[in-house]
Amino acid sequence: MLSASRDDPSWTVARAKARLSEVIERAQSAPQTITRNGKPSVVVVSAEEWQRKTARKGTLAEFLLESPLRGAELDLGRLRDEPHDLPR
Structure with missing residues (x-):
């Protein structure tokens, strides 16, 4: 059976389940x-680590402005196909 030692998380x-308190303590x-x-x-990670990993890091606008594709001459035109009947 695998068990957690101080070196193996x-x-x-x-x-x-049997040692949940220890799991929580060590996850800190x-x-x-x-x-x-x-x-x-x-x-299992600490609440502090979870907050750090999931915190918003700016707005969508900031993300788009920092994009390496900004200023690239991309052709973003759409094809104007006729609508298709979809099977039901």
Whole structure:
């Protein structure tokens, strides 16, 4: 059975359930991976880390203005095909 040691942040589902408090405590300093059937299934991270990873990093307009394609001469024309009947 896979078990988490101080050097290995991997836990089986059964061990993580039995030692949830320890998983949470250790996730405060490093992500903890929970495996199912020997394969990584989920990663437990601290709320602080989750906020940092999911925080918005600007607006869509800022993203588009910083695009490496800005100023590129792209042909963005659409084909004007006739509508097609779709099968029901």
